Amino acid sequence: VAMAAARAVMRAVRVFEFGGPEVLKVQADVSVPVPKENQVLIKVHACGVNPVETYIRSGSYARRPALPYTPGSDVAGVVEAVGQHVAAFKKGDRVFTLETVSGGYAEYAVAAANRVFPLPDKLDFRQGAALGVPYFTAYRALFQKGCAKAGESVLVHGASGGVGLAACQIARACGLKVLGTAGTEEGMNVILRNGAHHAFNHRDPNYTERIKECTGSQGVDIIIEMLSNVNLDADLQLLGRAGRVMIVGCRGRVEINPRDTMSKESSITGVSLFLATEEERHECATALLDGIEAGWLKPVVGSEYPLEKVAKAHEDIIGSSGAQGKMVLL
DSSP: OHHHHHHOEEEEEEESSOSSGGGEEEEEEEEOOOOOTTEEEEEEEEEEOOHHHHHHHHTOSSOOOOSSBOOOOOEEEEEEEEOTTOOSOOTTOEEEESOOSSOSSBSEEEEEGGGEEEOOTTSOHHHHTTTHHHHHHHHIIIIIITOOOTTOEEEETTTTSHHHHHHHHHHHHTTOEEEEEESSHHHHHHHHHTTOSEEEETTSTTHHHHHHHHHGGGOEEEEEESOHHHHHHHHHHHEEEEEEEEEOOOSSOOOOOTHHHHTTTOEEEEOOGGGOOHHHHHHHHHHHHHHHHHTOOOOOEEEEEOGGGHHHHHHHHHHOSOOOSEEEEO
């Protein structure tokens, strides 16, 4: 298998320099990677597109891969081959990944076996590509870092995107009161169908007042924040006593008054899936696979793009007026 794979070529997206979406080049003569020990080779059916991939591509992110590289971490597909010492998977298994070694914007990808998980038959490959980063991030933000408990309230900003919808579904299933924001009427409907008790349009100038009316004097216990450079100051006013803001996304600097945290003993916590331990990843995977089995975890797939339209996907994920589900490359 390794010999055959070494001779084979595939289509893959390659980045030779950091920059705008135009640096994403689709090439048809990229060698199919060969799985080393404890690695799995996957024939990719779909790959999720995450905002962080646009920051890495631009060169503005803390972690810079060595050039050239292929972006993409959330693939869903079928195991093509396994390296030595891989017992958990075999050729033909349906799987999804949380990370790849070789890059997911490609027809084949290699991933470490401990970042690969079985894809239940209840989900198609497009939904499988929507699982990894969004659902693991949402679970980590809510429980591993946010210490969410049944009966508490959670406000999910940007709730109609991949991480947002994951947070709504998980929080609702675990007994929290779920409030979500979106930028369009359709986005608000999507979040209400996926676990939110209340939806607010963040384009409405008075939307924070409406949230305060909804939560009364209690305030919100947890805020899942996708755009902290815009919302963080207002978030601190929405929190209740001992409330916490979980920073999942940010696109710049913001000014706040730290005194706002003192009056309620509230906290601001950054969330990075990259720092999760093996045990924490295992906990996430177990909870999510249980959710799929139980039927409450159903990834919503939004825009779909062929590999050739990858630059458009990167433009849209940052510039579109309102997300509705997870963006995927097919």
